[in-house]
Amino acid sequence: MSVLVFADASNNGKVKKASFEATYFASQIxxxxxxxxxxxxxxxxxxxxxxxxxxxxxxxxxxxxxxxxISDVSVAAKILLKYTQTEGIxxxxxxxxxQGKAVASYLAGxxxxxxxxxxxxxxxxxGSTYVFKRNVFSGKAYAQISISSDKKVITLLPNSLQIQWNxxxxxxxxxxxxxxxxxxxxxxxxxxxxxxxxxxxLPEAEIVVSGGRGLKGPENWxxxxxxxxxxxxxxxxxxxxADAHWRPHHEHVGQTGIAIRPNLYIAxxxxxxxxxxxxxSGSKTIVVINTxxxxxxxxxxxxxxxxxxxxxxxxLTEAIKKFKASQQ
Amino acid sequence: MKILVPxxxxxxxxxxxxxxxNNTKFNATGVxxxxxxxxxxxxxxxxxxxxxAGLAEKVSVIHVGLADADATIRKxxxxxxxxxxxxxxxxxxxxxxxxxxxxFIKNNPYELILMGKETISYNSGVAAGILAGxxxxxxxxxxxxxxxxxxxxxxxxxxxxxxxxxxxxxPVVISANKGxxxxxxxxxxxxxxxxxxxxxxxxxxxxxxxTKYEQFELAPGRSACKFIDPNxxxxxxxxxxxxxxxx
Numbered sequence: 001m002s003v004l005v006f007a008d009a010s011n012n013g014k015v016k017k018a019s020f021e022a023t024y025f026a027s028q029i030x031x032x033x034x035x036x037x038x039x040x041x042x043x044x045x046x047x048x049x050x051x052x053x054x055x056x057x058x059x060x061x062x063x064x065x066x067x068x069x070i071s072d073v074s075v076a077a078k079i080l081l082k083y084t085q086t087e088g089i090x091x092x093x094x095x096x097x098x099q100g101k102a103v104a105s106y107l108a109g110x111x112x113x114x115x116x117x118x119x120x121x122x123x124x125x126x127g128s129t130y131v132f133k134r135n136v137f138s139g140k141a142y143a144q145i146s147i148s149s150d151k152k153v154i155t156l157l158p159n160s161l162q163i164q165w166n167x168x169x170x171x172x173x174x175x176x177x178x179x180x181x182x183x184x185x186x187x188x189x190x191x192x193x194x195x196x197x198x199x200x201x202l203p204e205a206e207i208v209v210s211g212g213r214g215l216k217g218p219e220n221w222x223x224x225x226x227x228x229x230x231x232x233x234x235x236x237x238x239x240x241x242a243d244a245h246w247r248p249h250h251e252h253v254g255q256t257g258i259a260i261r262p263n264l265y266i267a268x269x270x271x272x273x274x275x276x277x278x279x280x281s282g283s284k285t286i287v288v289i290n291t292x293x294x295x296x297x298x299x300x301x302x303x304x305x306x307x308x309x310x311x312x313x314x315x316l317t318e319a320i321k322k323f324k325a326s327q328q
Numbered sequence: 329m330k331i332l333v334p335x336x337x338x339x340x341x342x343x344x345x346x347x348x349x350n351n352t353k354f355n356a357t358g359v360x361x362x363x364x365x366x367x368x369x370x371x372x373x374x375x376x377x378x379x380x381a382g383l384a385e386k387v388s389v390i391h392v393g394l395a396d397a398d399a400t401i402r403k404x405x406x407x408x409x410x411x412x413x414x415x416x417x418x419x420x421x422x423x424x425x426x427x428x429x430x431x432f433i434k435n436n437p438y439e440l441i442l443m444g445k446e447t448i449s450y451n452s453g454v455a456a457g458i459l460a461g462x463x464x465x466x467x468x469x470x471x472x473x474x475x476x477x478x479x480x481x482x483x484x485x486x487x488x489x490x491x492x493x494x495x496x497x498x499p500v501v502i503s504a505n506k507g508x509x510x511x512x513x514x515x516x517x518x519x520x521x522x523x524x525x526x527x528x529x530x531x532x533x534x535x536x537x538x539t540k541y542e543q544f545e546l547a548p549g550r551s552a553c554k555f556i557d558p559n560x561x562x563x564x565x566x567x568x569x570x571x572x573x574x575x
Contacts, residue, residue: 071492073467074460098488102469105422105454109430109461114423114538117452131542136450140345141546145421149538155454185466186496193490201488207574231575249472249507250486255341255448256365256506264574275341278448281547285572287564288553298553303567307558316561323565323575 001090002035003027006042006080007052008099010066013045017204018095018158020055025122025156026093027056032125035090039171040083042070053171055163060171061087063178072184073099077106079178084111084151096155097203104155114149120160130154138255138278158204159261202251205234207264208283210253212238214269214290214309218246223313224268230320236260238270254279268309272297289313329476329498330386331375332438333409334429334459336364337393337400338449347544354544363400366444368407369511370504374474375442376408377509383476386410388438392419392428398527405522406514412525417532420539422450426458427535433463439498440481445470445505453503460501468494472507 003026007019027037039057041049049060061083069075080103084092092107094100096118108115119132120142129148135157136143147154202208209228211221221235228235235251242252253260255275261282268289270276277300280286288301289312298304305312339345340360348355363372375387389404390413391397401412415428433441446453460467472491473484481500484491484507514522556564568575 073457073469074464077461098470098486101453102457102467105457106461106467108423108454109426109458110464112427112462112536114421114536115454115458116539117422117454135547136544137339137345138448138451139547141347141544143541143545144543145539146542147539149536186468186494186500189493189495191487191490191492203488248490250488250490252506259451264568264572278341285568285574286550287568298555300550301553302550302572303564304553304555305558305561305564306555312558312561315558316564319561319565320575323569 001033002088003030003037003091003093004080004084004087004089005037005039005057005093006076006100006103007039007044008042009044009048010042010070013043013048015041015044015048015052016095018097018100020051020163021158021161022093022095022100022156023052023055023057024163025161026091027058028122029091029093029125029130030058038087038089040080042067049171049173053169054165054167056166056169057171060173062173062175064175065177065180067178067180067182069180069182069184071188072186073102073106074186075182075184076103077110078182080107081110090150091152091154093154093156096157097201101155104153108153111151111153113151113153114147115153115155116145116147117155118157119145119154120157135282139259139281140278157261159206159263200232200234202234202236202253203258203260205260206262207231207233208236208253208260208262209233209266209268210236210238210270211241211268212270213240215241220310221247223310223317227266227313227317227320230317230324238276267297268313270297271295272300329384329439330388331378331384331440331442332433333367333372333375333387333389333404334425334441334443334455335367335372335389335391335401335404336444336447336449337361337391337397338364338447341365341448345546351544352542361397361400363404364444364447364449366446366448366504368404370506370508371442371444372404372407372409373509373512374504378476384440388412390415390429390432392417392425394418401527402522403514405525405527406518407512408518410525412527413530414527415530415532420537422452422455423458423539424535424537425455426462428533429459430462431533432530437499440476441465441499441501442474443503445503456501456503463501466496466500468496468500468502470505471502472505474502474504474508
């Protein structure tokens with residue numbers, strides 16, 4: 001049966017990486033169930049539509065007009081619900097980012113059906129029973145979860161899979177106008193962006209440079225930002241740093257902050273409390289830079305440098321720049 | 329206005345995680361259970377603050393689970409909740425929890441349902457959204473600040489790279505993120521009072537069960553850390569490129 005993906009590009013026409021991943025994942029499910037991978041996109045530009053096709057979309061329904069009410073997740077979920085009905089959809093896949101998780105869970109409620117949240121891979125499909133892998137206990141364990149409802153809502157954890165792009169794949173594209181007379185119940189009064197560094201959303205970033213109390217103060221964050229810039233990385237921080245308001249709290253990674261799983265996590269001046277590790281232990285490679293060779297974080301690291309961040313980090317930034325220049 | 333705070337019970341953050349029954353069940357032996365921190369520190373404490381400010385008449389807590397959670401529910405009462413309910417079933421997942429809560433709320437209306445954004449055990453983060461969808465209530469996810477202005481909830485909703493200020497007429501389901509309130513410790517008076525506050529056990533409602541945890545495995549530990557000379561950071565760049573293949 002066909003699988004529906006929701007890709008919101010209303011911000012700038014560009015579909016997010018996490019939505020391409022969801023599309024690729026949905027196409028794998030569709031292949032195994034003999035269905036179609038259908039993407040409902042919102043204001044996607046031509047380049048993004050082509051990339052959706054290359055990620056595995058067979059049909060793209062692209063809404064071309066603004067629907068201001070869609071910022072209310074219940075409206076977004078109701079629009080998705082409508083297309084599950086018109087397209088004969090059984091399975092819906094969304095990225096497990098902030099918006100995707102909210103819309104997907106609301107949709108599962110509207111459909112009164114089962115949900116497999118924050119999965120990382122597909123294990124098997126046997127009739128109407130799908131088995132997925134997901135992380136539990138804040139990354140300390142993995143679980144296989146089976147879901148056997150007739151309709152299924154699935155969210156895919158960002159950075160969980162490598163998309164195999166198929167540049168030969170062509171999708172049927174329908175640009176449509178959706179009626180915009182939805183009335184939002186949750187009304188956005190203002191939007192406050194607190195991002196100071198690059199524009200890479202933390203949950204999607206492949207490389208993350210993170211600073212802790214060892215940086216001694218917010219005025220010293222320049223070395224973190226320089227390294228992040230050289231690597232094309234997002235910046236993050238530990239809980240004490242966010243609590244002291246050295247950095248905005250949406251940068252806080254850890255048990256009570258956000259959990260991330262980049263390819264490379266560089267922790268600078270962070271001791272590695274168990275609550276911090278819970279939010280980053282899914283990272284593929286961890287580098288720790290700390291003056292204290294007894295810091296618990298070294299036990300969870302792949303590479304470590306025992307040294308003063310104020311000396312090591314600028315040197316590392318220069319070495320990265322040199323390496324990047326040599327690769328061009 | 330009445331506030332309902334659904335609470336989950338989770339292993340203490342420092343608990344050793346292991347599994348039994350051929351790795352199909354969480355091993356609760358010797359594990360200390362606590363109220364899920366997002367439910368307690370942020371949702372429950374903010375609900376109590378709203379009551380103290382005269383903006384709510386009553387704060388109830390509800391838990392979907394078995395009798396072994398009663399001590400956890402009493403802790404929520406000790407913090408200051410007025411009364412409590414336990415729906416007597418061992419829920420398979422967030423969808424089951426949401427279905428049980430939805431049926432309870434249909435019979436016992438509350439204007440504000442305030443719960444943590446996720447549990448630190450199964451990390452699903454979907455119970456509040458499913459509940460809102462089942463009830464067709466508006467839903468504010470990831471709120472880091474919450475005020476009540478007459479019949480309207482005003483919240484800071486965390487989004488990628490910042491937050492947005494949102495407003496919504498009650499009734500509403502809100503999931504709480506860090507920042508909404510500060511952790512409280514129950515005092516002796518609260519602990520004594522909690523012993524006599526109501527804890528009503530409700531038989532489970534009939535629900536759909538759609539998922540099952542088939543198998544658990546512990547995340548493998550990392551191999552030993554490779555230490556690199558701080559005067560030779562080029563070596564780290566080389567290893568990240570050729571060995572880890574991440575740059």
